Amino acid sequence: MESQRKSSGEDSSGERGLLHTWKGYSCSVTPERVLLSRPVLQAALGTRHGVLLVEGGQVYSFGEFPWKQSQVSEVGPLKPVLESALSGQRVVAVAAGNFHSGAVTEDGGVHMWGENSFGQCGLSSLTVVPNPTPVAVLDPDTSPPHTIRVLELACGEQHSLALSAQHEVWAWGSGCQLGLVTTIFPVWKPQKVEHLAGRHVLQVACGAFHSLALVRCLPPQEARRPLPDKCGQCNQLLYTMTDKEDHVIISDSHYCPLGVELLDDGEARLEPGRSPPLRLQSSPSEPLSSHTSASAPGLHPSITDHTDSDISAAGTDSGRTVGGVGGAGSQNSPYPDDQAVKEYLKKLSDTSLAEETAKMTIARASFQVSTDDLMINCYNPGVGGVAGAPGGVPGGFPGGPAEERVRLEESMQGKKSCSTGDIREEEAEGLSRRLSLPGLLSQVSPRLLRRASRPKVRAVPLTPVGGLPEAGELLPSLQTEVWSWGRGEEGQLGHGDNLPRSVLQPLCIKCLSSKEVVLVAAGAHHSLALTAQSQVFSWGSNSSGQLGHMACPTTIPRLAKLSEGIRVWDVGAGAQHTLLLADGDCYQPILYYSGQQVREAAQDAPQDQTEGYSYTQQPVLLPFCMNLGYVSGVFAGGQSCVALADRNVTGFIASLHELAAAERKFYCKLSSVKNHILRPLERDWSASLGPASTVLLQSLARCYSRLCHLTGQHSASLTANLRRRREVKSLVMLEHASIFLDTYNEYCCSVGNFLVMGGFHALAKPSDFFGKCPELLQRLAESSEENIPLSDLLVALFYLPMRHLHEYGRLLLKLGTCFEVSSVDYQQLQDGCSKFEALALHLKRRRKEAEYTYQFWKSFPGKMTVSGLGKNQNVHTLGSPGPSLGNAASTELCFVPSRYGLKVISPEETFTLLACSSMEKAKWLRSINQAVDQAMSGAGQRAEPPISRTASYTFYKDSRLKEATYEGRWLAGKPNGRGMVKWLDGRIYTGTFKNGLEDGFGDYVMPSKTLNLNDHYQGHWKEGKMHGIGTYKYATGELYEGSFQDNMRHGHGMLRSGTLNSSSPSVFIGQWVHDKKTGYGVFDDITRGEKYMGMWQDDQRQGTGVIVTQFGLYYEGAFNNNKMQGTGVLLSEDNTTYEGEFSEDWTLNGKGVLTMANGDYFEGTFTGEWGSGLKVTGSFFKPNLYDSDGDKGRALGRLAVRPEQKWRAVFEECWMRLGCEAPGQGENQRAWENIAVALTTSRRLHRDCPEMNLSQSHNITLESLEFNPQQHVGPVTMERYDRIRHYLIKACDTPLHPLGRLMETLVAVYRMTYVGVGANRRLLLQAVNEIMSYLARIFQLVRFLFPDLPEEGGVIPEPSSDPQDKKDSNCADTQRVVSSSSLLLPVLLPRLYPPLFTLYALEKEREDDVYWECVLRLNKQPDMALLAFLGVQHKFWPVSVPVLGERTEVVSSTKDACFASATETLQQISTTFTPSDKLQVIQLTFEEITKEVVSSLENSFLWSMDDLFPVFLYVVLRARIRNLGSEVSLIEDLMDPCVQHGEHGIMFTTLKACYYQIQHEKTT
DSSP, X not given: OOOOEEETTSOOTTOOSEEEEEESXXXXXXXXXXXXXXXXXXXXXXXXXXXXXXXXXXXXXXXXXGGGTTSOOEEOTTSOEEOGGXXXXXXXXXXEOSSXXXXXXXXXXXXEEEEOXXXXXXXXXXXXXXXXXXXXXXXXXXXXXXXXXXXXXXXXXXXXXXXXXXXXXXXXXXXXXXXXSOOOOOEEEEXXXXXXXXXXXXXXXXXXXXXXXXXXXXXXXXXXXXXXXXXXXXXXXXXXXXXXXXOEEEEOOOOOTTTXXXXXXXXXXXXXXXXXXXXXXXXXXXXXXXXXXXXXXXXXXXXXXXXXXXXXXXXXXXXXXXXXXXXXXXXXXXXXXXXXXXXXXXXXXXXXXXXXXXXXXXXXXXXXXXXXXXXXXXXXXXXXXXXXXXXXXXXXXXXXXXXXXXXXXXXXXXXXXXXXOOOOHHHHHTOOOOOSOSXXXXXXXXXXXXXXXXXXXXXXXXXXXXXOTTTTTSSOXXXXXXXXXXXXXXXXXOSSOOOSOEEEEEEEOGGGTTSOEEEEEEOSSEEEEEETTSOEEEEEOOTTSTTSOOOSOOSSOEEOOXXXXXXXXXXXXXXXXXXXXXXXXXXXXXXXXXXXXXXXXXXXXXXXXXXXXXXXXXXXXXXXXXXXXXXXXXXXXXXXXXXXXXXXXXXXXXXXHHHXXXXXXXXXXXXXXXXXXXXXXXXXXXXXXXXXXXXXXXXXXXXXXXXXXXXXXXXXXXXXXHHTTOOSTTOHHHHTHHHHXXXXXXXXXXXXXXXXXTHHHHHHSSHHHHTTOHHHXXXXXXXXXXXXXXXXXXXXXXXXXXXXXXXXXXXXXXXXTTSOTTXXXXXXXXXXXXXHHHHHHHHXXXXXHHHHHHHHHHHOOSOEXXXXXXXXXEEEEOSOOOOOGGGGGGOEEEEOSSTTEEEEEOSSOEEEXXXXXXXXXXXXXXXXXXXXXXXXXXXXXXXXXXXXXXXXXXXXXXTTTTTOEEEEEEETTEEEEEEEEXXXXXXXXXXXXXXXXXXEEEEEEEEOSSXXXXXXXXXXXETTXXXXXXXXXXXXXXXXXXXXXXXXXXXXXXXXXXXXXXXXXXXXXXXXXXXXXXXXXXXXXXXXXXXXXXXXXXXXXXXXXXXXXTXXXXXXXXXXXXXXXXXXXEEOTTOOEEEEEEEETTEXXXXXXXXXXXXXXXXXXXXXXXXXXXXXXXXXXXXXXXXXXXXXXXXXXXXXXXXXXXXXXXXXXXXXXXXOSBTTBSOHHHHHHHHHHHHHHHHHHHHHOGGGOOOHHHHHHHHHTTSOGGGSOSOOOHHHHHHHHHHHHHHTTOTTSHHXXXXXXXXXXXXXXXXXXXXXXXXXXXXXXXXXXXXXXXXXXXXXXXXXXXXXXXXXXXXXXXXXXXXXXXGGGSEEEOOHHHHHHHHHHHHHHHHHHHHHHHHTHHHHHXXXXXXXXXXXXXXXXXXXXXXXXXXXXXXXXXXXXXXXXXXXXXOSOXXXXXXXXXXXXXXXXXXXXXXXXXXXXXXXXXXHHHHHHTSOOOOOHHHHHHHHHHHHHHHTOTTHHHHHHHHHHHSOGGGTTSHXXXXXXXXXXXXXXXXXXXXX
């Protein structure tokens, strides 16, 4: 594999998966870049070698390979070699042990290679495996054994682990680190780790001689299953209980002779094939049945944070140890002396109750007993916490504060599947215990029994059990446990000791069970756990500072010492070092290193020599990390470090990192609020609140916990996406946005309910609750104001998550800018952004409503009297207060579903009036109606005022209309109908309203802040936004006419910028998307004299297109980033042609062919700007006379936009007006209803606006269109076909009809394209094809409106009254062929004829000049000479011709008299538009010729072509049609195919032959 050294700082744009490697840490260490042909997806490092997985599933190795034997035994890290044995296999994961490697293929197969002395490769009879070799992982319990599909591998020094698709662990190799029930090593075949069977293992990791597993907690129903009370093997009691005077002794000294044999060293051995009889580990994440504490309610800075504090692994403090190693005679009571015990027992109110409680508790209390432990823990300070005493208070007295610190944990732990509970740092130093002894005596305090008998108080779990049900398997689990097994001499198992013992069976590290661990890593003799809160716990060997802290003991998980604000999201563990990937101040990741510090002179020294090494005491920042780019993953092994990074090219990588980093930061914030605010509230929330508010606070806590849990899961999901995929489609928040939207909506509802009930103000009343740490509350609420009320701080704090929705929208929109608008990813990101932004606005309104409601209830006295409605009439309002009846005209009265209630609706308020009786209600109703009527008319005599009213009102509250004055029609308390709004800043809207919003046609004027002019919009509105067709005149002078949507230019429209005298006049007509040119459009740059016709994206030319200039240049080809870039064809006016590569506008750069006008051509590489000199490297060819040049005359248009892709927005708008979401997808009846509504609405609009009055003829046309020709169902007859044709002609004559609007727009875009600079002869073919595309798409619309109309080429029979005529007539005469040309060209072509015929004239200019010169020359001859010259037989020569009503004989000097009527008829061909009309003129000309010949011969005859052609040639010459070649070409291109081979086709062929004959005619 070709690779080389490259500095990490160099930019290599466009690359992903860049590999950087280095050893150790020093100030001068510089990573080395490994160049591979493909991006690296994963790396794994052993002691002296490494394995790389690249895109495409290939595997490379580097380092020392002693197992390669005769092959390459050592390869430098910068020159990896391909593992060819894996060719043909697609590898998805790799792993590396100390001296062996493994790979997992796409189908779940395992391949191993390397050192195999201890069976770590799983291949018997081999000490080394030189190349990757398949290893079968078979399930022996099935018959026949089926292959287990593997997801990932982990490798240690002498063992290997595999995680199966069923999330079970399989192991092979040697040592207790396998976790297998055997003492026979090595284990050659993979075997299942039975102790983890039934559990959902998420990840495995291997140290040198220990193993780690990340396991999902059991679901609640499994965790609550009762514990077995008898041995599963021998059926004897597992526990015995002895009731003493002051304590209860529980013994689990049961020894099963069938399954367990104790070794001398204390290690347990099970018989082969026997699994442990004890049940699985219980989930530690169950809700607690009792959740109280004796801590002060205030939030003191010394609060023990269970997330941030260091964790110990023992169960009680040193003063409470039971049965220690000191011998059998030592007394280890939790009390100082027996007298204290007696005093405590006296306090028990009922001894029998205590005894009964003891029995009940013991029946259940085996949850803390472990046969692996010498001591038990009756409470868990790591979960409940002791708020007032950091580290716990040893030896608490009965009846003192320590009594309240005891809590019962209902989530019962497995007897053999967990280590001891939590213990404080000070307690761990005096801890001395021994595991796996047969006899266990424990004392259970009566204080615990008394505590268990108390009534249970319902508590809300702040960690949702089982996660969100909607999320399912979509998001990573946070309810996890870390299990470890193997050798523990260095404390790497995390169970609180470093005794030289081995653990055969996996044990749960209980103190990490509530820490939400998402990733584990194992170094040689130390272990790491990464949590969802971006914290790193480390334990084990700390000889080189690799744990990231210097605290003792190192046998329990402790937090690595990092600066505040550093959030770690990936870890790597080497032999004696740790590598951390974290978020810093910016969104580009940073690297931290802790452990062995390599000096420069010792970098290449053997690993076992340590003279050149020092170590770090805490993680240090690697100074070069910012030069690596955006690091996506880190790996460590031996002394080496590896980082995978991406370059940020389009901004996508940076945006993805920013999204993940923002989510991690947000989750840490939520967790901090939960630990510092919600947990203290939970302990004593009923002290300051009433019963109703307490229920609401419980609901708030529950919803907050769900939101926090979802955010943590999403944070872990985004982090996992960064490590491997880095794709948009793997973002859960896009595919399953409803999970997030529902959770935020539910949370906002709970906060609003609590706010309305005054919960936050009630919490702020007791000053000692939050008063001791206002700075903490202010920091969490991110408030910089001083002296802000405590209640406002709480409100701001709990509404903080709503701001994160805007962050979602911003980051998704930022990601969307990295993709093309037409891509699926862009659409997904846009949709997601819209959803989150819409929800954010909705929740913002909900918050305002809650605040208004609270303020109203706070200030409302309970009753109020409305003046003018009678004395002492009290009204109880149930909503926010409304204005007085001074605005009665805009006030609406309606009934509410209450017995005696009335609901009053004002423009900005709604409130309810309740009366005490029906009579009182009637009085209220009459009084209010009279007041409203009096305010409107002054009379007040009507029983009910009119529903629709006219009034003026100034808004004071609505954010959009605040301080604006509305004058116009009202309905139900909201503007509805015509009206006018005036804002204080000068904005004015005049038009129609609906339900309080601008809706319909309106006029909007908005002053410009910079210019002393106004922006003016006139057009349609919908729901308060510009929506539909409109015209916008900008203050800058620009004018836009077209479609709008949501206040943005969207759809088809034309933008005129500047005037002809301005600096940059230009016109664009085409498609807009979200205020940007996107899709097909035509841009006329008048200043540069260029016209572009092609595709756009985000206001830039992007895709295929054509440019023509006023100097005759023509280009068609690819555009990129608004430049000619890619393959294209360039033609000059003299037909010089270049076809090849372009890099800039008119700049050649790359391979191509340059063809001269005479046929000579260059072929090679071209550079330079056209017209400024070209540099050519290539060959010159001069074709022979006989060489075929067919391939040189390729037709233009191949690289232009296809005609069916042009003006899609125009046709889509027409379909939408007909009520169809897509072309052809809709109901016919609904389409006709929409047409009727459009016509009626337009007529009413023009009638109401005097300046828009219609002419009388236009009104007549609209009246005729009210008749629906689609009333009769059945086959289309000729009569009905004519009605359809006449209807289409009228519909296309008015722009108020959808078809007329379509026709008007098509004419505008066609003229815009092919007039002016666009009148280029090379555009003729595209212009013709565009018309044919119009016909096909309009015909599709017509057939949708008239479904019975035959399709293209179908026939309609013509009725005949005489049956004999039907029998004798030809079939062609009795039926009409339906075609888009015959039906639509008469409507369309006259409007497009001028620009189209101009193109024909330019194309045929040379031929027409030759033709015209010959016509002028031949027409100098008199009639008889010309007839003779043309070879007309004498019998067809007219003898006499009519002159002024008299016949005059033809003489030799007669001129322009013969066949005069036929000549005049043929001249009419220039006055017609459609091919059918022109063919009709030719037919009449033939008839005139025949008529004159018959009159001279005085008998009937039949023409032959030899006789007819010279006569017709004479008529064509005498007709003197200037552009006959253009006429012929137009007829030929647009002629209906059904007449090409008929009579009209023969006549047209004759005319065409005459044209070519005249061009080549020679006169002598």
